[in-house]
Amino acid sequence: MTAAPVAEFHGATKVYRVGLSRRLIRAVIDVRFRVEAGEVFGLLGPNRAGKTTLVKLLLSLCRPTAGSVTRLGRPASDASTLARVGYVHENPAFPRYWDAAGLLAYYGALSLMHEPDVRRRVPELLERVGLADRCREPIAGFSKGMVQRLALAQALLNDPDLLVLDEPAEGLDLLGRRLVHEVIGERRKQGKTVLLVSHALSDVAALCDRVAVLVGGSVTHLGSLESLTRGAESRPLEQAVQDLYAGAVA
Amino acid sequence: MNLSAAIYSIRWLVRDTFRQARASGIFWLMLGVSALCVLLCLSVGARGPLTLGGDGEAAEFVSPRDPAVDPAKAAAQGVDVAGAEMSLAFGAVRLPLARDVRDGVRFLQLLLAGGVADAAGVLLALVWTAGFLPTFLEPSAASVLLAKPAPRWSLLAGKYLGVLAFVAFQAVVFVGGTWAALGLRTGVWDAAYLWCVPLLLVHFAIFFSFSTLIAVCTRSTVACVVGSLLFWALCWGMNYGRHVVVGLPDAKEMQGALSSAVEAGYWVLPKPADMNILLFDALDAGKHFGPNTAMRAARDGDAFAPEMSILSSLLFTVVMLFVAGRQFLTTDY
Numbered sequence: 387m388t389a390a391p392v393a394e395f396h397g398a399t400k401v402y403r404v405g406l407s408r409r410l411i412r413a414v415i416d417v418r419f420r421v422e423a424g425e426v427f428g429l430l431g432p433n434r435a436g437k438t439t440l441v442k443l444l445l446s447l448c449r450p451t452a453g454s455v456t457r458l459g460r461p462a463s464d465a466s467t468l469a470r471v472g473y474v475h476e477n478p479a480f481p482r483y484w485d486a487a488g489l490l491a492y493y494g495a496l497s498l499m500h501e502p503d504v505r506r507r508v509p510e511l512l513e514r515v516g517l518a519d520r521c522r523e524p525i526a527g528f529s530k531g532m533v534q535r536l537a538l539a540q541a542l543l544n545d546p547d548l549l550v551l552d553e554p555a556e557g558l559d560l561l562g563r564r565l566v567h568e569v570i571g572e573r574r575k576q577g578k579t580v581l582l583v584s585h586a587l588s589d590v591a592a593l594c595d596r597v598a599v600l601v602g603g604s605v606t607h608l609g610s611l612e613s614l615t616r617g618a619e620s621r622p623l624e625q626a627v628q629d630l631y632a633g634a635v636a
Numbered sequence: 637m638n639l640s641a642a643i644y645s646i647r648w649l650v651r652d653t654f655r656q657a658r659a660s661g662i663f664w665l666m667l668g669v670s671a672l673c674v675l676l677c678l679s680v681g682a683r684g685p686l687t688l689g690g691d692g693e694a695a696e697f698v699s700p701r702d703p704a705v706d707p708a709k710a711a712a713q714g715v716d717v718a719g720a721e722m723s724l725a726f727g728a729v730r731l732p733l734a735r736d737v738r739d740g741v742r743f744l745q746l747l748l749a750g751g752v753a754d755a756a757g758v759l760l761a762l763v764w765t766a767g768f769l770p771t772f773l774e775p776s777a778a779s780v781l782l783a784k785p786a787p788r789w790s791l792l793a794g795k796y797l798g799v800l801a802f803v804a805f806q807a808v809v810f811v812g813g814t815w816a817a818l819g820l821r822t823g824v825w826d827a828a829y830l831w832c833v834p835l836l837l838v839h840f841a842i843f844f845s846f847s848t849l850i851a852v853c854t855r856s857t858v859a860c861v862v863g864s865l866l867f868w869a870l871c872w873g874m875n876y877g878r879h880v881v882v883g884l885p886d887a888k889e890m891q892g893a894l895s896s897a898v899e900a901g902y903w904v905l906p907k908p909a910d911m912n913i914l915l916f917d918a919l920d921a922g923k924h925f926g927p928n929t930a931m932r933a934a935r936d937g938d939a940f941a942p943e944m945s946i947l948s949s950l951l952f953t954v955v956m957l958f959v960a961g962r963q964f965l966t967t968d969y
Contacts, residue, residue, distance in 0.1 A: 442969065496649075
């Protein structure tokens with residue numbers, strides 16, 4: 387377990403310029419929080435709240451316009467720490483010409499893993515995500531749920547200290563959702579950190595130790611979900627979150 | 637990242653490219669074209685003297701169709717009599733040769749290398765492989781790759797080398813296959829023809845570096861196809877135009893901005909026409925085709941330096957890859 391925060395946003399701001407008119411879009415504005423080692427941290431927020439941009443900043447897929455981001459104690463721009471990170475994209479698109487086992491071996495190489503470790507991990511993980519019997523079939527024939535399971539397997543390949551899951555249960559059936567829950571539970575037991583981005587409030591409530599609620603690019607709540615429902619007027623969690631979304635939007 | 641890890645990941649990117657080529661059908665399409673050409677070469681037959689005169693010496697021979705010469709008398713006097721014949725399509729088409737079998741084979745090789753592989757082949761390879769990088773860089777696919785510790789430059793380098801390895805493989809199959817087929821059928825094993833492989837590969841590598849830059853900037857296959865073809869045409873025009881200007885009778889008196897612009901354009905841009913000259917020289921094409929005045933003037937004068945021409949084109953490639961790498965490093969996904 388790492389003593390330093392696994393992820394830290396220091397006033398991170400990301401502004402995009404879009405279209406011919408170079409219109410400014412403020413995706414993330416002055417975000418400050420840290421994700422501690424060993425915790426399961428949730429990112430909640432309505433569509434276009436900036437959750438995925440925050441994940442991209444953490445993974446150095448894009449660079450902050452202002453502020454800074456650290457990952458595993460190093461600046462996010464330092465790619466070496468990515469060897470200890472696993473990532474499930476919100477809409478994974480893998481090269482359709484690979485089969486599942488080949489794709490994992492390919493990603494293992496790009497994760498700079500040792501070849502024997504890759505050979506050992508690939509069958510283990512395919513078994514874990516329930517794709518062992520389909521491992522030599524081209525991905526082109528996979529359903530969305532199977533692709534999502536494969537995405538989970540590739541993220542776990544390097545046994546990451548930080549697992550970033552962006553809508554991991556999207557397209558999964560009940561068994562698949564249970565698999566995601568089990569994986570997150572296992573990571574927690576091993577003292578690893580998970581950053582979970584999800585719209586599914588029930589998942590976040592069941593799995594996360596703390597959450598950040600993002601609305602309009604800013605953090606409007608940071609702490610446990612239960613803390614949202616405490617206070618003078620006691621209300622159901624779902625209502626509290628909805629109010630938070632609506633209030634900030636208004 | 638240490639070197640062995642870089643090589644390991646680049647090796648997998650090369651493998652990925654070959655899989656991509658197989659899945660897209662381009663691998664089989666190019667092999668199919670090569671197979672057709674090999675079949676054509678296997679259908680070649682030859683009869684008559686293999687070589688008139690020894691290597692490096694001017695051959696003395698007479699044509700049997702020359703009415704002023706008695707072939708039997710000439711042969712009795714020790715003069716070679718040309719009388720070779722080449723057949724195509726397993727004997728369906730018969731072509732009398734003015735000289736020897738080697739000459740006929742060289743002419744066929746020239747058509748294959750200069751016509752099929754160099755002109756059409758390089759452009760078709762550019763078009764067919766243009767989609768490889770944009771597909772690779774498509775955000776939802778690239779995001780997962782870019783979240784891996786392999787540096788971005790190595791991803792781009794691996795993919796570029798992968799496409800190069802694929803084209804090299806196809807060039808070896810095409811040139812090696814046609815060379816072996818012609819050798820087996822005619823007994824002519826002309827190693828100079830094998831120079832086509834590195835020349836074609838260098839020609840392709842230069843223009844694919846430009847396609848790589850477009851792919852990184854636009855992630856669009858259409859932009860890569862159109863951009864690289866237009867750029868090739870521009871470079872060819874610049875290259876040829878410069879040789880025309882240099883070959884003008886009063887070229888030395890030409891001064892000023894136009895002359896400087898032409899020279900600058902020539903040295904800065906890649907030189908596909910020069911690649912053509914090198915290929916034709918390697919195949920000793922002057923025996924078969926009338927000299928192109930502009931090219932010949934540049935080559936015979938002091939305006940064409942093959943080493944500098946290739947080096948400056950390769951320098952252009954390095955610059956393009958460097959700019960593409962810089963752009964890729966700073967692109968948000």
